[in-house]
Amino acid sequence: MEKTIIGLEQAAQTLKLLGDKTRLTILGLVKNGECCVCEFVEVLQMSQPSVSQHLRKLRDAGLVKEQRRGQWIFYSLNTAHETYPIIRQVLDQIPGQQKKLKALAEAGLRIQCD
Template sequence: MDKTYIEVEEAAHTMKLLGDRTRLTLLGLLYSGECCVCELVEVLQMSQPSISQHLKKLRDARLVKEKKKGQWVFYSLNTSHETYPIVHQVLKQIPDQKEKLRALEDKGLRIQCD
């Protein structure tokens, strides 16, 4: 059975993106499920432009996907990206970020749109 390898350049780029605390936290939050930018701003207590800059880097690298629902933009992990196995292994090693999302939900600040 042939093993599929990740290109070194692609792996290095992904690991560089994971090396930033904010981006790693964003990916950890998205590991728990899809989130709206405004939810990420609230959880991380950072400005919307700052969060958007980090998300743009992750989106440009195709590590996250975005989906528009009305006026909202939701982000999720791109589990089909060739370096997702690296991302997945790293995210399994950091603290679960679900509690931060639960706290947001308890405050009534989770976005629910259908």
């Protein structure tokens, strides 16, 4: 299997985005699935506009994908992005965020954008 070399600029941009705790948490939350903006708002305890600003940066860089369902947008990790190997390594080294999603589900807030 041939190893792909990531461009220096692309790697630097990705690492800069990962250097923000909120964006790193968002990527951890979508590591194994998808989340709606309302779920990020609950987990991060931030306003919807603030969360959307972080998501826009991740989306514009291609690190997350979005899928519209009705009026709601769900986000997932873009595993096809050329810097995904960097992202995966970083996410493997930090505490998992799945407990936060489980707590949301137990509180009946897992998806409250119906």
